[in-house]
Amino acid sequence: MSAAQPRPLTIVGAGLAGALLAILLARDGRRVDVYEKRGDPRLRGYGGGRSINLALAERGRHALEQAGAEAAVMRQAVMMRGRMVHFADGSLQLQRYGRDDSEVIWSVHRGDLNLTLIGLAEAAGARLHFDRRLDAVDFDARSARFVDDRDGSAEQVDFAALVGADGAGSAVRAAMQRVADLGERVEPLDHGYRELEIPPADDGGFRIEPNALHIWPRGDYMCIALPNDERTFTVTLFMPNRGNPGFDTVRTPAQARALFARDFADALPLIPGLEADWAANPAGMLATLYLERWHLDGRAVLIGDAAHAMVPFHGQGMNCAFEDCVELARGLRDEAPLEEVFAGFQAARQPNALAIQHMALENYREMRDRVDDSDYLLQRALELELQQRHPDRFVPRYAMVSFMRIPYAVALERSRLQHALLERATRGLDDLEQVDRGALDAEVRAQLAPLEDF
Numbered sequence: 001m002s003a004a005q006p007r008p009l010t011i012v013g014a015g016l017a018g019a020l021l022a023i024l025l026a027r028d029g030r031r032v033d034v035y036e037k038r039g040d041p042r043l044r045g046y047g048g049g050r051s052i053n054l055a056l057a058e059r060g061r062h063a064l065e066q067a068g069a070e071a072a073v074m075r076q077a078v079m080m081r082g083r084m085v086h087f088a089d090g091s092l093q094l095q096r097y098g099r100d101d102s103e104v105i106w107s108v109h110r111g112d113l114n115l116t117l118i119g120l121a122e123a124a125g126a127r128l129h130f131d132r133r134l135d136a137v138d139f140d141a142r143s144a145r146f147v148d149d150r151d152g153s154a155e156q157v158d159f160a161a162l163v164g165a166d167g168a169g170s171a172v173r174a175a176m177q178r179v180a181d182l183g184e185r186v187e188p189l190d191h192g193y194r195e196l197e198i199p200p201a202d203d204g205g206f207r208i209e210p211n212a213l214h215i216w217p218r219g220d221y222m223c224i225a226l227p228n229d230e231r232t233f234t235v236t237l238f239m240p241n242r243g244n245p246g247f248d249t250v251r252t253p254a255q256a257r258a259l260f261a262r263d264f265a266d267a268l269p270l271i272p273g274l275e276a277d278w279a280a281n282p283a284g285m286l287a288t289l290y291l292e293r294w295h296l297d298g299r300a301v302l303i304g305d306a307a308h309a310m311v312p313f314h315g316q317g318m319n320c321a322f323e324d325c326v327e328l329a330r331g332l333r334d335e336a337p338l339e340e341v342f343a344g345f346q347a348a349r350q351p352n353a354l355a356i357q358h359m360a361l362e363n364y365r366e367m368r369d370r371v372d373d374s375d376y377l378l379q380r381a382l383e384l385e386l387q388q389r390h391p392d393r394f395v396p397r398y399a400m401v402s403f404m405r406i407p408y409a410v411a412l413e414r415s416r417l418q419h420a421l422l423e424r425a426t427r428g429l430d431d432l433e434q435v436d437r438g439a440l441d442a443e444v445r446a447q448l449a450p451l452e453d454f
């Protein structure tokens, strides 16, 4: 097929990745059809459910920029400069994420973001089909069956290739798995989450500092709160599924109030609807999905959560999914056989997905259990100092993941070296006075090559 008539693609899922990919492909002049099981959110409101807001970082912003969507999204984003830690004694501390306001992350509303992307996809020429749930696929005949759950009616659709952008519970993945072993492994986290809301103050403003991601670390469990541009915060309680406290022992709204009164006392008065929110929002499960094969020759490929769902503790699932979209769109521009394009896409993205899945799991422990430790704070202070002394070599993991586009796998490898170095340099010390700067500088130069400008 000539470059002037690129092969059409059928995307399943008009969530975050599906809608962004549709924009990128349609802007390249490709015919794109997107099938989404939910109704059109522009007609009936957003029915997305979970995780009301998300942290958007550099990788995601860059992908949005590639799709011409960044300005529209950033108009509704709220800047978060760092973690505002709420200690158990009621004291507060802002731990900046980066060096200044050029190194921040942004809170975006999932529903608004999805609506913006859907609108832009359609404007770019993608054809969106709502109320179409993928039900079955015949890969040999390249034909898929979509069902409208409102009346049970079905539509048979022929496709050149399917892109599964249908999230962690992907129906495309399940259909692929029926004809080939994808090497799927799901590792559930034994912690879940529940969402609550801090409404605006009586004067219509924010009730707490808006430009921060608030954290109440409590060892084995924690609360976080992200701002929304309508002056609310979405609070998420992460807690073991079983334990004390755990979702099996804190079940009723009254038990939830008692937990907050004991462990999140300064948050409790900010959540007047705690009981109602608790009753309305069921606990969510968290898991990491590992998949050996992301594609079925040239007939189907998986992106985003469908290929590599991760726990949300680095705030990177969407950011990573958006990077997938840019990479797949780039590969498709070559017009090589689809099998090669999909294999190249998997080769480029899989090691990076594995790396961020790993870092996301590690970050959970850091957020709930480490941000108030004295040895952590000492290492963090030395880390910032080393970053200033060696800005081209020593870049904290959080910065490599959130403010740069260096491959996740490289960020993981370098941050392991850095962590070992920090641990060695601060072991047994109470302050940084005793650190041997000369020896440390030499180690940094020996172990960490300068980072190229990614």
Ligand SMILES: Cc1cc2nc3c(=O)[nH]c(=O)nc-3n(C[C@H](O)[C@H](O)[C@H](O)COP(=O)(O)OP(=O)(O)OC[C@H]3O[C@@H](n4cnc5c(N)ncnc54)[C@H](O)[C@@H]3O)c2cc1C
Residues within 6 Å of the ligand: 012, 013, 014, 015, 016, 017, 018, 035, 036, 037, 038, 050, 051, 053, 054, 055, 056, 132, 133, 134, 135, 165, 166, 167, 168, 169, 170, 171, 172, 193, 236, 303, 304, 305, 306, 312, 314, 315, 316, 317, 318, 319, 320, 321
């Ligand atoms: C509590 C929580 C907090 C998070 N916080 C962050 C964060 O701060 N930053 C971040 O980057 N990421 C975060 N994430 C991760 C992020 O939500 C996901 O990585 C992202 O939504 C993945 O996008 P996706 O398009 O692959 O999947 P989804 O957003 O899940 O979209 C899938 C779409 O496919 C549709 N669909 C499903 N099945 C079918 C079917 N059979 N037929 C047709 N359509 C179908 C769905 O309706 C949906 O529209 C968080 C996740 C959770 C759970």
